[in-house]
Amino acid sequence: MSKPGAKGKIAITCLLVIALFFLARATGGERGDLSFVETILRDITAPFKSGAMFVYDKVSGIPEFFTSRNALKEQIAELEQKNEELQLEVNRLTEAAIENTRLRQLLNLQEELAASWDPVATKVIAYHDESNRQTVTINSGEKDGLQIGQAVVAKEGMVGRITAVSSNTAEVLLILDKEGTVAALEQASRTPGVVEGAGLGKQELYMLHIPYDAPIAKNRTVVSSGLTDTYPAGLRIGYITNIEVESGGLMLKATLRPFVDFDRLEEVIVLKPRGGNAES
Numbered sequence: 001m002s003k004p005g006a007k008g009k010i011a012i013t014c015l016l017v018i019a020l021f022f023l024a025r026a027t028g029g030e031r032g033d034l035s036f037v038e039t040i041l042r043d044i045t046a047p048f049k050s051g052a053m054f055v056y057d058k059v060s061g062i063p064e065f066f067t068s069r070n071a072l073k074e075q076i077a078e079l080e081q082k083n084e085e086l087q088l089e090v091n092r093l094t095e096a097a098i099e100n101t102r103l104r105q106l107l108n109l110q111e112e113l114a115a116s117w118d119p120v121a122t123k124v125i126a127y128h129d130e131s132n133r134q135t136v137t138i139n140s141g142e143k144d145g146l147q148i149g150q151a152v153v154a155k156e157g158m159v160g161r162i163t164a165v166s167s168n169t170a171e172v173l174l175i176l177d178k179e180g181t182v183a184a185l186e187q188a189s190r191t192p193g194v195v196e197g198a199g200l201g202k203q204e205l206y207m208l209h210i211p212y213d214a215p216i217a218k219n220r221t222v223v224s225s226g227l228t229d230t231y232p233a234g235l236r237i238g239y240i241t242n243i244e245v246e247s248g249g250l251m252l253k254a255t256l257r258p259f260v261d262f263d264r265l266e267e268v269i270v271l272k273p274r275g276g277n278a279e280s
Helices: 006-026 036-060 062-113
Strands: 117-128 135-138 151-153 158-165 170-174 182-186 191-197 205-211 221-224 236-245 251-258 267-273
Touching (some): 135 158, 182 205, 182 236
Antiparallel strands (some): 117 267, 151 158, 151 267, 158 170, 182 221, 191 205, 221 236
């Protein structure tokens, strides 16, 4: 006869445990005069009864566990939703604070310019870098007194000039464009030159036709010279990052980094001349 395998042994053990458990219950009244056999059976089955009660307590707590877990998941979901709402509010307030700072700086510039100009504060509503022209559209136009040729500035410095107007908008040719030339000076040495854009997609300017022996240097500021009617003198354009000799060998060429971050341009001021209009 073959011996029972591991599963058979487990089954036999379980049957014995169950039999002992029921036998203990059958003999487990409140009698105080237990027989010798009953006493032995009770002592033998006591650990199994204790284990059975332990298992019962754990199993009976499972529904409560899942109920608590579901409630906790709901609380977490609510907290995550509130966190998202608070984050959105923080972002809104941060953006409002940044905008207020920009507008305050723009207002200060507007007040400074008001002594000589009729400044019009406006917003950039579109960027254009097509057909080798770098322009932006602003949301002010003829109804606000804007005309072709008027200079446009930001709090950091020069932006460009108006090249087209409609009733409610205007197109501004940026100084980044090759056609957006500006008569300029290296501020410290008063060395003259002409500033033009480095080309489409580049945040650089070139100052050209600088005398070979000019005492210019890197990191110095370049400003408008005021030699034309379009731009007033002293508007900041950029600072020198590199100096090299032009191809002919008789003049210097300086590379400038503009003070205005044209990728983040949002508000500008148009300079309307007092008592007259600037024409291109």
